[in-house]
Amino acid sequence: MHYDVILRHGELIDGTGAARYSADLGVLGERIAAIGDLSRDTSNTVIDAQGQIVAPGFIDSHTHDDAFVLSVPSVEPKVCQGVTTVIAGNCGISLAPLCADREVPQPLDLLGAWQLFRFPSFAAYLDALDAAPAAVNTVALVGHSTLRVRHMADLQRAANAQEIAAMAADVRESMAAGAYGVSSGTFYPPAAAATLQELIDVCAPLRETGGVFATHLRDETTHIMDSLEEAFEIGRALNVRVVLSHHKVAGKENHGRSVQTLARIDAQRAQQRLCLDCHPYPATSTMLRADRIRQSSRVMLAWSKPHPEFAGRDFHELLSMFNDSIDSAIEALSPAGAIYFVMDESDVERIFQHEMTMVGSDGLPNDTRPHPRLWGTFPRVLGEFSRTRRLFPLEAAVHKMTGLTAEQFGIEERGRLVVGNYADLVVFDPERVIDRATFAEPTLRPEGIEHVFVNGRAVLTNTRLTGARPGRALRRSHMRHIGKANSPALYTSHAHA
Structure with a gap:
């Protein structure tokens, strides 16, 4: 042969x-x-x-690469880690469907400049990926916050019936076009006013189409248990799998509470389909926010539009320039993003060892000084977490990056050597496999x-x-899953982790 x-x-x-x-x-x-x-x-x-x-090529279960795969189709930070498929559209933020004519509210700008939001439908976005392929495959979720920005002039309130109907229609169109599910981010200002019922009603088409509901919880700090219950309730109402995005317990007073959250997740798994993703670092990164600053032991500025020269600087070292006021500094530096040392290493390890934890980088490719997770996540899990710390065997590490993720998201014919x-x-x-990116030098391969x-x-x-770009826009063939939505066996993980 x-x-x-x-x-x-x-x-x-x-x-x-x-x-x-x-x-x-x-x-x-x-x-x-x-x-x-x-x-x-x-x-x-x-x-x-x-x-x-x-x-199998690694599947990055949590990215914000929606625009990156179009603007930088070599996708070097992912390819050099062994990633062959990225799952975009997380945390309620997706590039489509939205045609912007002005600056988009944070955190949508984490995806890039407002001019990139140029897709009137989800199908148009996937077609653009087909027309200009990247080096990796793209699985895409539709973001609830993006739908709010598209249909609501006032984001500071719950959506009304007409707005909910418009958003639900977009969900239906997106799922028909090939989206793998809906993501939410009620932690963020554009969706903070959304009620539990709004989320259920907007995502109602998932009852027929299947797919996942991936959520950046409303609160990952003091009220994390209440936020988990909200996510569980949405998943039960829609009868779909819930993906708990970048699961963490944030803030010094909450360190160690992963024992509690994981026990609750395990108890609930007997009732409904749940999984989670995590990255192997004790710091997170997002837009510049006062609550995150106050919860963190250290804060590094990742980017600032008015003050790009401050990228990489310690936030608290800059405070003297702004009358030692966090709020004044945020006002002067925003729009901006930061890296927050907000988690405990033992919580990160414990969450990573859970059998339903997938590997997701959550990298932000447009940051001036990005979190090292953008370039280091997958080799760090293989080299540091598996080989050095012996948190789990190499086979389990690979499973978390491949077969487990393909099973949980319903990505067919990928994730296993068959x-x-x-x-x-x-x-x-x-x-030899190891990450080299650090917080000081975050873009080392x-x-x-x-x-x-x-x-x-x-x-x-x-x-x-x-230089090859054989990647595809993967489309969820949901029709074959209709009628099987009640069958957990369809998505059951066969983890040996």
Whole structure:
């Protein structure tokens, strides 16, 4: 048999959590064509993967790459980590559907300049990705905050019946176009006034289409338990899986409460479908906000539109310039974003070890001085969390980045090394793989990620970008799931973590 690519002598970790095994892997066209002893077969390209791990391409379960995949289609920060699919549209913020004619309210601007919001429908956004492919595949959610900005002149109140109907119609159109679900971010000003009932009513089409409800909880600090209950209630009302975005317990007074939140999540999993994502750092990053500043042990400015020269500076070192007033500083620096050291490392480790925790970078590619998670998340989990700290075996780490995420989001024919699946592949050195990005130098590339293939084509060869852009806008084929929405088995994780 003649293949386009053969990866020889590698140790295969298949994405299910099962133990690694030695085998060759053959690629023909876009697909994995064979796994086994291919020593007698020929190929256009042969890669000797001796001493290397061959795994499914990593799926970044939580990104804000909606515009990045269009504006910087090489998507280098993700490709160099082994990421082959990004899940965009999180935290209630999606690029579509919205045609902006002026500055968009924070945090929508985390996606980029307001001129990028130019898609009258979700279908138009996915079509734009097809017309100008990126190096990675894109799975997209539709953001509730984006819908509010599209349909509401006054964001400081709950939506009325007419506005809810308009937003629900957009959800229906988005799901028909191929969205994988809806995200919310009631933590943020554009959606803070939204009620529980508004969220249920806007997302009502999910009852028929299926999909996920991914949520940045209303409060990840003192009232986190109440916020979890709200998310659970929305999921039950819609009969869909709830994804708890970047699960954390923030603020010094809440450190250690992941014991409580994870126990509550586990108890509720008996009643409904739940999962979560996390990144491997004790700091988070978002728009500049007074509450986050007061909850943090340290704050670094990531960007400031009026004062770009302050990016990377410690926020509290700047206070003397603004009469030592946090509010005055925010007013002078905004719109702006910051990195907040707001979590405890032991909580991060505990959350990461949970069997339903997926890996999501939550990186912000437009920040002047981004959080290092943008460039380091996946190698950090493999090298620091698995190899050095021994929080879980390498097979479990890969499962959290691949098969688990594909199962939870309903991404078909990806996330596992199976003959017939798309050839999204990563080859990495298990002894060398590590992140190099730091808070001081946040854009350093990781080490140990050797080769990356997307839809059968090399996007990284011997650690170098190839320039190929074989990525796709993935569309959820929801029709085959209608009538099965009540079947947890359809999405059940077979984790061995």
